[in-house]
Amino acid sequence: MDTILEMRGITKEFPGVRALDNVSFKVRRGEIHALVGENGAGKSTLMKVLSGVYPHGQYEGDIVYDGDVKSFSGISDSERDGIVIIHQELALVPLLSIAENIFLGNERATRGVIDWHETNRRTAQLLARVGLSERPETKVAHLGLGKQQLVEIAKALSKEVRLLILDEPTSSLNERDSDALLQLLSEFRDRGISSILISHKLNEVSKVADTITVLRDGAAVSTLDCAAGAVSEDRVIRDMVGRSLSDRYPSRTPNIGEVVMEVRNWTVHHPIDSQRKVVDDVSFNLRRGEVLGIAGLMGAGRTELAMSLFGRSYGTGIKGEAVINGEKSDISSVPKAIKAGLAYATEDRKTYGLVLDQTIRRNVPLANLEAVARGAVVDKHLEGEVAEEYRRKINIKTPSIEQATINLSGGNQQKVVLSKWLFADPDILILDEPTRGIDVGAKFEIYTIIRDLAAAGKSLIVISSEMPELLGITDRLYVMDKGRFVGEMASADATQEKIMSTIIKAGG
Amino acid sequence: MDQSIAQSEVKAAEPGAQASFLRKNMREYGILIALVVIMAFFQFATDGILMRPVNLTNLVLQNSYIVIMAVGMLLVIVSGHIDLSVGSVLGFVGALAAVMIVQWDVNFVLAAIVCLAVGAAIGAAQGFWVAYYRIPSFIVTLAGMLVFKGLTLWLLAGQSVGPFPPTFQLISSGFVPDLFGGENFNVFSLVAGVCLATLLLYLAARARRQEHQRGLVEEPFAFFLVKNVMIFAAIVYVSFLMATFRGLPNVFIVMALLIAIYSFVANRTTIGRRIYAIGGNEKAAKLSGIRTERLVFLTFANMGMLAALAGLVFAARLNTATPKAGLAFELDVIAAVFIGGASMSGGVGTIVGAVIGAFIMGVMNNGMSILGIGIDYQQVIKGLVLLAAVIFDVYNKNKG
Numbered sequence A: 001m002d003t004i005l006e007m008r009g010i011t012k013e014f015p016g017v018r019a020l021d022n023v024s025f026k027v028r029r030g031e032i033h034a035l036v037g038e039n040g041a042g043k044s045t046l047m048k049v050l051s052g053v054y055p056h057g058q059y060e061g062d063i064v065y066d067g068d069v070k071s072f073s074g075i076s077d078s079e080r081d082g083i084v085i086i087h088q089e090l091a092l093v094p095l096l097s098i099a100e101n102i103f104l105g106n107e108r109a110t111r112g113v114i115d116w117h118e119t120n121r122r123t124a125q126l127l128a129r130v131g132l133s134e135r136p137e138t139k140v141a142h143l144g145l146g147k148q149q150l151v152e153i154a155k156a157l158s159k160e161v162r163l164l165i166l167d168e169p170t171s172s173l174n175e176r177d178s179d180a181l182l183q184l185l186s187e188f189r190d191r192g193i194s195s196i197l198i199s200h201k202l203n204e205v206s207k208v209a210d211t212i213t214v215l216r217d218g219a220a221v222s223t224l225d226c227a228a229g230a231v232s233e234d235r236v237i238r239d240m241v242g243r244s245l246s247d248r249y250p251s252r253t254p255n256i257g258e259v260v261m262e263v264r265n266w267t268v269h270h271p272i273d274s275q276r277k278v279v280d281d282v283s284f285n286l287r288r289g290e291v292l293g294i295a296g297l298m299g300a301g302r303t304e305l306a307m308s309l310f311g312r313s314y315g316t317g318i319k320g321e322a323v324i325n326g327e328k329s330d331i332s333s334v335p336k337a338i339k340a341g342l343a344y345a346t347e348d349r350k351t352y353g354l355v356l357d358q359t360i361r362r363n364v365p366l367a368n369l370e371a372v373a374r375g376a377v378v379d380k381h382l383e384g385e386v387a388e389e390y391r392r393k394i395n396i397k398t399p400s401i402e403q404a405t406i407n408l409s410g411g412n413q414q415k416v417v418l419s420k421w422l423f424a425d426p427d428i429l430i431l432d433e434p435t436r437g438i439d440v441g442a443k444f445e446i447y448t449i450i451r452d453l454a455a456a457g458k459s460l461i462v463i464s465s466e467m468p469e470l471l472g473i474t475d476r477l478y479v480m481d482k483g484r485f486v487g488e489m490a491s492a493d494a495t496q497e498k499i500m501s502t503i504i505k506a507g508g
Numbered sequence B: 001m002d003q004s005i006a007q008s009e010v011k012a013a014e015p016g017a018q019a020s021f022l023r024k025n026m027r028e029y030g031i032l033i034a035l036v037v038i039m040a041f042f043q044f045a046t047d048g049i050l051m052r053p054v055n056l057t058n059l060v061l062q063n064s065y066i067v068i069m070a071v072g073m074l075l076v077i078v079s080g081h082i083d084l085s086v087g088s089v090l091g092f093v094g095a096l097a098a099v100m101i102v103q104w105d106v107n108f109v110l111a112a113i114v115c116l117a118v119g120a121a122i123g124a125a126q127g128f129w130v131a132y133y134r135i136p137s138f139i140v141t142l143a144g145m146l147v148f149k150g151l152t153l154w155l156l157a158g159q160s161v162g163p164f165p166p167t168f169q170l171i172s173s174g175f176v177p178d179l180f181g182g183e184n185f186n187v188f189s190l191v192a193g194v195c196l197a198t199l200l201l202y203l204a205a206r207a208r209r210q211e212h213q214r215g216l217v218e219e220p221f222a223f224f225l226v227k228n229v230m231i232f233a234a235i236v237y238v239s240f241l242m243a244t245f246r247g248l249p250n251v252f253i254v255m256a257l258l259i260a261i262y263s264f265v266a267n268r269t270t271i272g273r274r275i276y277a278i279g280g281n282e283k284a285a286k287l288s289g290i291r292t293e294r295l296v297f298l299t300f301a302n303m304g305m306l307a308a309l310a311g312l313v314f315a316a317r318l319n320t321a322t323p324k325a326g327l328a329f330e331l332d333v334i335a336a337v338f339i340g341g342a343s344m345s346g347g348v349g350t351i352v353g354a355v356i357g358a359f360i361m362g363v364m365n366n367g368m369s370i371l372g373i374g375i376d377y378q379q380v381i382k383g384l385v386l387l388a389a390v391i392f393d394v395y396n397k398n399k400g
């Protein structure tokens, strides 16, 4: 196989950070090339250099594509050559239809007049190719994340893609959707389309990748060829973090006490379509020192349940009661919920988690400003110390806490959201996809924090689409499907198959 | 901690540190430099008239109401909103003061208090719709602008009402008496100026020392020195010039107090932090337990009160209330805030920036009037300056 892409000696600096340091990187035609590395290793940056997000002149080094040295001046430039990037955060317009999104900026038109017939026909073809059975006129807002991801790929196909770059495409997908997507990449490979896949899910990397390149601290540390025999995950981890990781989950002896929260008959309606029940008559309890998991497929209503509990931040027509520490408590607004000891760390860091233009120092204490203030006056030094403490404790990779959070890598942004809620010091902490986009090493650190919180007598609810993670760190599991709790089991007895069959049984 | 000390020392020692610091803080220095350059230009072009004590005093008086409103507008804009009604509210409150004091013989202190309360109530009424019913502030305050323009006309029955009693005029035309009994020279003003300048210098030095102890110093020493010496010299010089005329105007004291208080609120208090967070990402702020509605509501109420204060100052200065008072002032105020570096989408901007922005507009108005440039060209030039300032901002942001 010949080489479609070679990046030579790429160096990219931001003020105070050298994100890429003389990286060389080669992709063969028609292969799936995985790019892995810790949070902040420079994966996204390397791909932004390749696709022209950082245009020629803002980096050092050469990009050789199809035998020619390229100097892209923007995304549209690289797209013309068939390089299409799908970013870590999806970029579809929710209120436009699938067809409109796919041909946005690339409309099927004659002299400025859009040919809708042709647009919809082409869209239908593309959707068939990615295996998505939706009508072209459907609004993107009505699709789940998995389907949106497929729309992004269909959009890439519409541009005659030859090198497809996917930045953590499966981080917010469940197993089934992930598998479908990886299957699609394999089909593309057979048709000669090369892909670069960035992922923190090493199991799927070893499943599909032909070659794996590991980045560490902005340098390419190894390139592993899977054709020569399967590469073990441990090997990859060792290259990523510089040491081997003996366990994926910290060991723990649960010390579970009395019930601290009991939710009864919780029902939530959709904010716009107020007839539709998003959470339907859910009852559960949570004990002191317990780590409780909620398993379920995307769209099961787990986030909606959590957000509606946390100060009615989601939904309308909320009914039911929550008893905290034996008393019926008022959690009808976020400040009241926080006062009752609740906290909710969101899965959607950009929309609900961070004030992106502001620094780490300002984001970390935001939910508990009183603790860094004397009266109404913020103690800037204390604030700095708090941010610094969390930066060290959960290892936020950044030159300083004065960095605006928009400049952090995806995984490090996630860590800032976590820090904010840890600093709020709640008794009951709801974590929604706490390790989404987080590298293996840092995952272990987060699991350790969860364990320590539980050991200190706090109670945790973990929502996660990664079942091994739920099985590995929780004590007890509820299974949620279509807004209802359809099963409860001790994590020790649970298996992935058991959870799936509970869901399927409920659905049938 | 020790790790970061080492880091900052390494950084300061790097040869490119000064240049990179300048690049990073271009906005803050840029606007200060722009003010100095514009002042120098007009000082030269007007043969030194600009900095004559009489003119300087005049400049402060002319600008005071814009500055007072810019302080409130900055908070409104930082929270992600806008208030188009301030000019009309200023006019309305001026009219109300005139009617109460001149026509009904109400005591002027009582009248002033009532006026401030009315202003706050007007702001609160608009803020109510914006905050709790999520009506876009552009629309609510556009409506407010029309309503209060109309009510001003109605209140004054289309006539000018005045003059005010001399005691009321003192708000605007009064000067701080010389407690040291200087003859042609207001010693007190100079002393006050020197004290203020020294205080600022002391505070800056103390803050820097504390940062240094914690290893957080970023600003190269040369920058720190030049900036603070310049500020010190400017304050002493201006108070000296004013002392040779009639001393510090009362309004100047009011302005200085407002700037100090609101800077403190914006930078150092939990309320300030929360307002910036709301403007930066309202959903995240809300989920962090910040009472976003209440804060937005209060920001508008505060804006209304400051517009009322500006209305009193303006009426006292003209010594009459006219139906035209406040016309298009909102544009100057909003322009000042954006020239001062605030962002249209909220979350970004400083009080000091907005005040400097107001003075840039003020110096240009004043300088161009002295030069006899027609009102037509003045508008064009001001418009272009606003555009240039914002382009500079956006360019800087994209580059960084």
Ligand SMILES: Nc1ncnc2c1ncn2[C@@H]1O[C@H](COP(=O)(O)OP(=O)(O)OP(=O)(O)O)[C@@H](O)[C@H]1O
Pocket (backbone or CB within 6 Å): A014, A015, A017, A018, A019, A037, A038, A039, A040, A041, A042, A043, A044, A045, A046, A397, A398, A406, A407, A408, A409, A410, A411, A412, A437
């Ligand atoms: N615009 C920027 N300004 C300053 N620093 C940046 C900017 N973008 C990225 N960085 C820094 O460059 C480094 C590499 O970031 P990058 O986003 O490439 O990491 P990543 O490998 O994709 O991590 P993740 O797995 O968390 O997504 C990080 O230290 C990050 O803080």
Ligand SMILES: [Mg+2]
Pocket (backbone or CB within 6 Å): A043, A044, A045, A088, A167, A409, A410, A411
């Ligand atoms: Mg990334």
